[in-house]
Amino acid sequence: MKLADKTTTAVSLVKASLKRIEETQDKNIFTFVDKERALKRAAEIDQKIQNGEDAGCLAGVPFALKANFLSTHRPADASAKILTEFLSPIDSTTAEKLEKAGAICMGCVNLDAFAHGSSTENSYFGPTKNAYDDERVAGGSSGGSAVAVALDCVQFATGSDTGGSIRQPASFNGVFGIKPTYGAISRYGVVAMASSLDVIGFFTKSAEDLDLLMSVTAGQDPKDQTTLPDFYGTDDVALKKKSIGYVKEFMESPALDSEIKTALESKLAELKKQGYKIVELSMPTLEYALAAYYIIQPAEVASNLSRYDGVRYGFRTENLKSEDKTPLDLLFENTRSEGFMRENKRRIMIGNFVLSSGFYDAYFLKAAKARTLIIQEFEKAFKEVDAILSPVSPNPAFRLGEKVSDPVAMYLEDVMSVPVNLAGVPAVAFPVGKSKTGLPLGLQLIGPRRSDKNLIKLSGELA
Amino acid sequence: MSNKYEITIGIECHVQLKTKTKLFSEVDNDARGKEPNSCVSPVDYALPGMLPRLNGEAVKLAIRAGAAMNAKINPSSRFDRKHYFYPDSPKGYQITQFYHPIVGEGYIELPSGKKIRIEHAHLEGDAGKLTHFDTYSLVDLNRVDTPLLEIVSMPDMSSAEEARDYCKELWRNMTYAGVTYGDLYNGNMRFDVNISLKKPEDTKLGTRAEIKNLNSFRSVERAVLYEYERQSKILDKGEKVKQETRGWSDATGKTTSQRSKEEAQDYRYMPEPDLPPLNLAEDFIKAEYDKCPELPADYRRKFDGIIPADTLEVLLDYAELMLRLAEIHAAGQPVDYVANLFASVLLAEENQSLLNDKLPEANQLTELAEMKAKKELSSTAAKEVFIKLFEPKHASKSPRELAKELNLIQENDSATLEAIVDKVLENPATKKAQEDYKAGQEKVLGFLVGQVMKESHGKANPAAVSEILKNKLK
Numbered sequence: 053m054k055l056a057d058k059t060t061t062a063v064s065l066v067k068a069s070l071k072r073i074e075e076t077q078d079k080n081i082f083t084f085v086d087k088e089r090a091l092k093r094a095a096e097i098d099q100k101i102q103n104g105e106d107a108g109c110l111a112g113v114p115f116a117l118k119a120n121f122l123s124t125h126r127p128a129d130a131s132a133k134i135l136t137e138f139l140s141p142i143d144s145t146t147a148e149k150l151e152k153a154g155a156i157c158m159g160c161v162n163l164d165a166f167a168h169g170s171s172t173e174n175s176y177f178g179p180t181k182n183a184y185d186d187e188r189v190a191g192g193s194s195g196g197s198a199v200a201v202a203l204d205c206v207q208f209a210t211g212s213d214t215g216g217s218i219r220q221p222a223s224f225n226g227v228f229g230i231k232p233t234y235g236a237i238s239r240y241g242v243v244a245m246a247s248s249l250d251v252i253g254f255f256t257k258s259a260e261d262l263d264l265l266m267s268v269t270a271g272q273d274p275k276d277q278t279t280l281p282d283f284y285g286t287d288d289v290a291l292k293k294k295s296i297g298y299v300k301e302f303m304e305s306p307a308l309d310s311e312i313k314t315a316l317e318s319k320l321a322e323l324k325k326q327g328y329k330i331v332e333l334s335m336p337t338l339e340y341a342l343a344a345y346y347i348i349q350p351a352e353v354a355s356n357l358s359r360y361d362g363v364r365y366g367f368r369t370e371n372l373k374s375e376d377k378t379p380l381d382l383l384f385e386n387t388r389s390e391g392f393m394r395e396n397k398r399r400i401m402i403g404n405f406v407l408s409s410g411f412y413d414a415y416f417l418k419a420a421k422a423r424t425l426i427i428q429e430f431e432k433a434f435k436e437v438d439a440i441l442s443p444v445s446p447n448p449a450f451r452l453g454e455k456v457s458d459p460v461a462m463y464l465e466d467v468m469s470v471p472v473n474l475a476g477v478p479a480v481a482f483p484v485g486k487s488k489t490g491l492p493l494g495l496q497l498i499g500p501r502r503s504d505k506n507l508i509k510l511s512g513e514l515a
Numbered sequence: 516m517s518n519k520y521e522i523t524i525g526i527e528c529h530v531q532l533k534t535k536t537k538l539f540s541e542v543d544n545d546a547r548g549k550e551p552n553s554c555v556s557p558v559d560y561a562l563p564g565m566l567p568r569l570n571g572e573a574v575k576l577a578i579r580a581g582a583a584m585n586a587k588i589n590p591s592s593r594f595d596r597k598h599y600f601y602p603d604s605p606k607g608y609q610i611t612q613f614y615h616p617i618v619g620e621g622y623i624e625l626p627s628g629k630k631i632r633i634e635h636a637h638l639e640g641d642a643g644k645l646t647h648f649d650t651y652s653l654v655d656l657n658r659v660d661t662p663l664l665e666i667v668s669m670p671d672m673s674s675a676e677e678a679r680d681y682c683k684e685l686w687r688n689m690t691y692a693g694v695t696y697g698d699l700y701n702g703n704m705r706f707d708v709n710i711s712l713k714k715p716e717d718t719k720l721g722t723r724a725e726i727k728n729l730n731s732f733r734s735v736e737r738a739v740l741y742e743y744e745r746q747s748k749i750l751d752k753g754e755k756v757k758q759e760t761r762g763w764s765d766a767t768g769k770t771t772s773q774r775s776k777e778e779a780q781d782y783r784y785m786p787e788p789d790l791p792p793l794n795l796a797e798d799f800i801k802a803e804y805d806k807c808p809e810l811p812a813d814y815r816r817k818f819d820g821i822i823p824a825d826t827l828e829v830l831l832d833y834a835e836l837m838l839r840l841a842e843i844h845a846a847g848q849p850v851d852y853v854a855n856l857f858a859s860v861l862l863a864e865e866n867q868s869l870l871n872d873k874l875p876e877a878n879q880l881t882e883l884a885e886m887k888a889k890k891e892l893s894s895t896a897a898k899e900v901f902i903k904l905f906e907p908k909h910a911s912k913s914p915r916e917l918a919k920e921l922n923l924i925q926e927n928d929s930a931t932l933e934a935i936v937d938k939v940l941e942n943p944a945t946k947k948a949q950e951d952y953k954a955g956q957e958k959v960l961g962f963l964v965g966q967v968m969k970e971s972h973g974k975a976n977p978a979a980v981s982e983i984l985k986n987k988l989k
Contacts, residue, residue, distance in 0.1 A: 122564045135563065142557055144564060243563040247788035276566050278791055355596055355785055358607020359561040363654065380652075384600050407598075407783035416785065 053207050053261045055154075056101060056112025062094035062156065069114035069158050072205040079181045081196045081205060083119050084126050085159040090114065093156045108154025110268060116200045116209040119160035120167055120243040121147050126157070130243040131175040132165035134391030138366045144241025145273050146210060146252050153268045158206055161196030165393040166357065167217055167245045169193050170445075170465040173456045174395040181452070183225040184490055188449040191221030194255070198225040201255040202492075208265060209255045214245045215345055216444065216469025218253045219481035223494020224449040226483040228256045228515070230508065232266065233501045234476035235280040238273030246352035247278075249345075249473040259512025262480065266504060280502070289503040291438035291510060295329040296320070298441050301338060302468055307446040315484045315493050319441060319514055333433050333440065337425045341471040344426070346463055347406050347419035348474070354403025357396065362387030398459060423474045430475040434500040439507060441497055441514075443468050444481050448491040469496070478504045480511040520712040520747050523720050524678045524739060525670035527707040528685055529663045530695050531641065532576045538640045538662035539567035539610065546657035547701070554657040561605035566789045569594075573662040574793065575803045576694040577617050577638050580664050582807030583692035584633045584685075586621025588800045594638075594787035599780055602654045603643040610660075611639035613784045617793065618664070623688060624812040625680045626828060632669040639663050664694070670709065670720070675739035679732045682706055686732075687811050691834045699730050706735055710742045712750060721746075722756040726763050726770050738763045741770055808834075809841060817844065822854040829858055835874055836861070842877040852884040860898050875904040883914040890976055891915075896923040926974045929983070932967075935975060936983050939966045952988050960984060 056062035070090070073082055100107040117123060120130040122140040129135040151157065164174035172195025173179040180195040182188035183202035190199045197209035198221035211218040213231040222229025230253040237252040244250060254265045270284035298320060302308065324330050362368035362383050369386035372379045392400070406415035433440060445465055455462040472479045479498040486492055497514070499507040537544050540556035558565045581588045595613040616637030622630040640660035646653045666685065672678045686704055690697035697703055711723035724746070726738045741763075746756050760779075761770040809817075811831045818827055818840070830836050836857050840850045860866055875883075883904075887897040900918050903909045909917055918924050926932060939945055945966060952959045960981065967980045 120564075122562075128563065130563070138563070140562065140564075142562070239564075240566055241564045244566075244789075275568060277568055278566075278789060351785055352788055355598060355608060355783075358598060358600070359563070359605060361600060361602075361607060363602045364560060364605060365562070380602070404783055407785050409781045409783070412784070420786075 053110070053113055053256075053258075053264060055110070056094075056097055056107065058101065060112075062097040062101075062112025063091065065112050066090045066094040066114055066156055066158070069206055072203065073158065076199075076203045076205055078186070079183070079190075079199055079203065080178055081161055081180055081200045081203070082116070082159050083129070083131060083162050083177050083196070086126050086157060089125055090156050090158050093151075097154055097156070108152065109264065110150060111154035113155045113208070114158045114206045115150065115155050116158055116161045116197060116206045117147055118163055118194050118197050118210050118212060120163060120212060120245075121160075121210055122241040122243070123147055123157070123160075126160055128160070128243065129176075130166050131163045131177055132391070132393065132396070133176045134360045134367045134387070135243070136176070136367055140241075142241055145238035145275060146269050147241070149269050150210075150265075161200050161209060163196055164193040164395065166243065166353070166396055167193035167212055167214060168353070168393070168395045168399055170216065170220060170462055171450070171452075171456065172196065172221070173452065174393050176393065179452055182449045182491075184492060185449065187451055188491070189224065189452055191224035191445075191449060193217040193221075195221050197255045198222050198227055198229065201225075201227045201257060207256070208261060211253050211255055212242055212245065213251050213253050213473065214249045215349060215466045215473050218255065219444045219469050219479060219494070219496050220465065222255055222481040223444040223483070223496075224492060226486070226492030226494070228259060228262055228483070228511070229481040230254055230262045230266070230504070231472060231479045231481075232270065232504050233280065233478045234473075235278050236266075236270045236284060236478070236502075236504060238271075238276040238279050240273055240275040244356040246349040247356065248352060249349060251473070259480075259482070259508050259515065262508045263505065266508070270504075283502050285505060287502070288505040289500050291499065291503060291506045293329075293436075293438045294327060295331055295437045296323050296439055296441055297331040297333040297433055297437035299338065300332050300334045301336065302442055305446060307464065307467070308443060309447040311487045312443050312447070312493055312495075316441060316443060316495055319484060319495060322514070323441070331437050333437065335429050335433060337422065337429045338471045340422045341426055341474055342463065342467050344419040344422040345466065345470040345474060346402070347415050348423065350399040350403035351407050351416055352403070353399045354407065357392070357400055360388065360391065362391070367391045395459070426471055427475045430471075430477055430498075430500075439497045439499045439503070439510060441495060444494050444496045445469065448487050448493055472496075472498055477501050478507055480507050482511040482515040484515065517747070519714075520743070520750065521715050522673055522739070522743055523670045523711050523713070523723075524672035525709040526668045526672070526678065526681060526735075527709070528666045528668075528682070529641075529705045529707075530580065530666060530689050531703045532573050532580075532662040532664055532694055533696050534570055534572040534576065534662050536570055536572070537660045538570050538573050538638070539660050541568075544661055549657065551653070551655035551657060555659065559605065559656060559659045561607075567610060567787075569790055569793070570662065573638060574617070574795070576662070577636070577664050578795075578800055578803035579692050579807050580666075580689060580694045581618040581621065581636065582804040583688040583694070583810060584618070584621040584623055584636070584666065586633055586636065587619035588795065588804065589615065589617055589619050590795050590797065590800065591615065592617040592637075592793045594790045594793070596785045596787050597782040598785075599782060601642075602652070603645050603659075605643070605656060605659060609640055609642065610787055610790070611665075612637035614786070618666075623668075623681060623684050625677065625684055626811075626815070627680070629677070631671045631677075631681050634667045634669050636664050636666040639665060670711075675736045675743070678708060678739050679736040682735050683732045684811065687831060687834070691810055691837075692807050702730055705730050708735055708738060710739060710746070712743065712746045712756070721750075722758050724756065724758070724770070725760050727760055727773065729763055734763060734765055737768060738770055741768060745770065808838070811837075814841070817841070818850065818854075822851060826854055826858045829862060830854060833857075833870070839874055839877060839880065843881055846877065846881065848881045849884060852887055853880045856880075856883075856898065856901050860901055866902065869902070869905045872905045873910060875901070875910070879904060879914055886914060886918065890927055890978075891925055892918060892923060893925050893976070896925065899923060922972070922974070924974065925976045926971055927976045927979060929979065932971075932975055932979055932983055935970050936967055936980065936987060939963065939970055940987065942966075949988060
């Protein structure tokens with residue numbers, strides 16, 4: 053991370069960032085650029101440095117907020133129409149901590165509306181393009197964050213990961229991305245997707261930067277009762293077995309791209325050379341992870357999106373006339389029909405179906421039981437190995453429009469990333485070079501709960 | 516009510532807990548007299564990205580309420596979401612405890628001694644309030660997520676009186692435990708009454724109707740009586756009672772259909788992922804459980820044969836009075852006279868405002884009772900002293916001091932009394948009366964006692980005077 057100091061001013065860092073944002077406009081990364089405030093904050097930080105005051109461990113570092121992070125300074129619309137007119141009276145805990153440490157927010161970056169998607173194509177503001185190929189997707193849902201870092205618009209970006217939303221775009225764009233242990237970082241002030249799966253994380257160009265950001269933002273927050281007692285940097289689970297596993301079922305998956313498979317094999321060979329024991333793990337219950345995920349996640353999504361009803365804030369329909377319906381019903385129906393994207397509606401429908409009376413036991417409860425088995429399978433694996441090396445996604449970045457009309461194909465993108473969210477364990481995605489056609493390839497290291505720091509370190513060694 | 520059908524009643528009661536702040540946020544829970552939408556945090560308002568934070572005080576009060584219904588506290592409970600769309604519910608769901616409630620099985624003991632079983636009680640957030648006008652409605656979210664404890668009884672009641680008694684006893688127990696302000700008029704406790712009828716020979720319960728949102732014991736009783744008539748008429752005709760939700764109108768004295776079973780909402784319950792399971796340590800539970808004071812049933816046992824049952828039932832509505840009586844009783848002093856003072860003076864309509872003032876201390880009340888017993892005070896004088904003790908300027912005085920000040924101490928000394936009697940008898944104005952008495956007109960004695968009282972400035976003990984007069988006029 054390049055910090056502001058006596059020689060490099062924060063203003064020059066911010067100006068460089070603004071220039072890159074300008075140059076990369078065609079990629080559709082930023083949905084709002086906070087130029088004036090960024091320059092003002094930069095000047096303040098430079099003044100502090102001039103005065104010899106402590107300007108923070110992230111002094112002058114430009115960063116981008118995924119647009120589902122609430123902020124009093126800029127829109128927090130989650131790239132969703134229904135939130136376009138919403139201005140937040142509060143700041144997310146994470147944004148607050150970052151700014152307190154001296155980082156400078158350059159604005160908000162694009163995502164699939166409400167983080168529903170794996171390509172950023174579901175955004176109200178249109179898709180963000182892949183950093184290396186305008187014909188291909190950025191990945192998602194944190195597509196804007198990944199591309200912003202890959203193309204040096206900012207030094208880091210925030211993200212949220214519910215089923216792979218940080219790791220997959222990180223690997224599609226050749227940057228680092230962390231999905232921390234569930235509860236490591238406060239979710240307060242981040243537009244919720246699926247509460248029991250959502251985690252806050254980051255995109256950077258190095259493992260060291262991830263470590264720095266984790267040390268600034270991790271920790272218990274009274275405003276989020278699901279946060280864990282502070283552990284990052286003090287009470288992390290050590291990876292001492294010198295043993296790395298890989299998942300047999302992933303390795304043998306016919307969907308796995310051959311170049312990703314080769315990259316995985318070569319990294320395993322590298323580890324073996326370094327003295328690691330390589331263990332083949334059979335994790336048969338992971339087969340059910342995607343199905344369980346696409347029950348639990350839409351259920352929580354449907355519930356979390358219930359608050360967008362046009363009564364109190366955000367978009368409200370003007371279409372309130374009908375002969376057979378009350379204005380109140382129309383307010384709800386039309387606000388939601390007009391305000392949500394197609395994919396949002398699909399998940400609301402699925403979610404309400406699996407929660408409805410008579411189906412709860414068959415779907416939601418079954419999925420919850422499968423989740424428990426998946427947690428147990430990871431626990432068992434981590435008795436044997438320090439970490440699991442795995443693909444993030446079965447393939448590199450796909451073409452824009454290739455999967456957006458085929459929801460099942462899109463959901464299959466998540467098959468290797470969602471087990472991590474269901475289990476609540478941490479994972480770090482890191483770049484491992486490029487494909488023959490020049491597309492970034494990425495892998496992920498998955499570790500036991502609270503092994504975040506050591507996982508970051510190991511990923512840095514492997515990248 | 517005829518005896519043709521047996522009635523089965525189960526009651527759900529929503530108790531507003533008197534916490535300082537709301538169930539899931541840090542804003543003021545007491546919105547009385549405040550502007551609409553002024554006690555609302557971003558969490559209650561359901562802004563995006565907001566997370567509930569469970570109020571520990573509400574958990575403590577729920578445990579204490581559990582103790583007040585002799586219930587088990589579940590060491591591990593959870594929260595769930597109950598979904599419905601309405602402007603009174605900003606989140607689009609209510610946070611409640613559907614699957615794993617905090618309070619388990621318990622019971623409430625009625626004055627009759629019958630125990631009404633409690634199925635469970637759970638914590639949940641209240642909804643906001645809508646006011647409807649012709650073409651628009653106004654939304655006030657001040658009440659959103661005020662902590663509620665919903666207490667669900669078993670269908671153990673079988674008459675309107677029992678239903679009323681249960682509600683009243685529940686209200687008493689909750690106010691004794693100090694978990695709610697218990698202001699029924701302002702909806703601090705609201706009752707949903709489930710009523711079904713069946714023929715005595717039937718083993719299966721009949722179809723029930725649920726009467727929602729009753730807020731007085733009287734309306735609970737009346738609604739049950741009305742429903743008995745309504746449902747028995749349906750059954751008499753050989754028709755079936757519809758399972759539905761009904762509303763009650765105090766004005767018309769009738770229940771009316773609101774929503775049938777077919778129209779019932781699917782609440783799509785789901786575990787609340789934003790709150791971790793509520794795991795309570797054994798000593799934490801015990802500490803709160805032990806804060807539950809003595810309950811009406813305990814007082815009934817304690818004062819059985821000491822305070823007349825009907826007097827006691829009246830006094831039991833006032834936890835503060837019972838605490839004072841218990842204090843006096845614990846000090847080994849008699850409580851019967853004080854109980855009588857409470858019932859006959861304090862609860863008399865003209866004196867009820869005194870209940871808002873500071874109640875005299877136990878030692879003051881004991882001394883007052885002693886003075887009355889020793890005839891230092893006439894019963895009228897004792898009542899006067901009692902009432903005066905509520906006045907701030909007299910509140911810290913001993914009753915004896917106050918009685919002296921008010922010149923109310925009764926003269927019992929026989930020599931003194933005899934001297935006064937002699938003086939009255941020597942007065943020529945009483946000669947005629949003395950003669951009449953001696954001639955057998957006994958009621959004249961009252962006139963003579965009155966003359967002595969007048970001479971003593973009201974301080975003579977009239978009973979003693981009467982005896983002295985009788986002796987002297989023999």
